[in-house]
Amino acid sequence: MEIKTKLSIGDSMFIITKTEYNKPIVCDACGGDGFIKLRNLDEIECPKCYGKTYLENKGIESWKIFDDRRPDSFLHVCGRLVGKIDIEVSKDGRKKELDIKIKYTPKGICNYFYETEVFKTEEAALIECNKRNAALVN
Numbered sequence: 001m002e003i004k005t006k007l008s009i010g011d012s013m014f015i016i017t018k019t020e021y022n023k024p025i026v027c028d029a030c031g032g033d034g035f036i037k038l039r040n041l042d043e044i045e046c047p048k049c050y051g052k053t054y055l056e057n058k059g060i061e062s063w064k065i066f067d068d069r070r071p072d073s074f075l076h077v078c079g080r081l082v083g084k085i086d087i088e089v090s091k092d093g094r095k096k097e098l099d100i101k102i103k104y105t106p107k108g109i110c111n112y113f114y115e116t117e118v119f120k121t122e123e124a125a126l127i128e129c130n131k132r133n134a135a136l137v138n
């Protein structure tokens with residue numbers, strides 16, 4: 001088995017990251033009351049929102065290149081060179097294909113980033129951000 005990695009040790013890495021939104025919406029089952037009135041007029045906790053009155057509404061807002069220009073950013077301090085590459089190969093019994101996860105850790109850092117979020121050039125990272133942003137339904 002041969003596994004190709006996008007980057008090698010010592011390569012520069014450009015990381016893309018997502019921002020997420022959380023805009024809870026009023027529960028449509030209880031209308032935001034948190035309880036439901038039964039026919040016999042008993043009130044029970046809303047089985048859809050569990051009495052919270054709202055429903056979670058989370059999603060991806062946008063993708064952007066991880067900002068490593070801030071002076072307090074760990075990438076700014078340690079550079080963005082690949083220091084470690086971890087490859088995880090597993091197989092779910094029901095699946096035909098292997099599940100391959102490639103993780104890159106910048107030099108001197110313990111945070112890793114998945115291959116799907118790491119790019120060799122800033123241009124490639126930007127193209128991917130634009131592609132993912134265009135596919136978002138907001």
Ligand SMILES: [Zn+2]
Nearest residue numbers: 027030046049
């Ligand atoms: Zn409810």
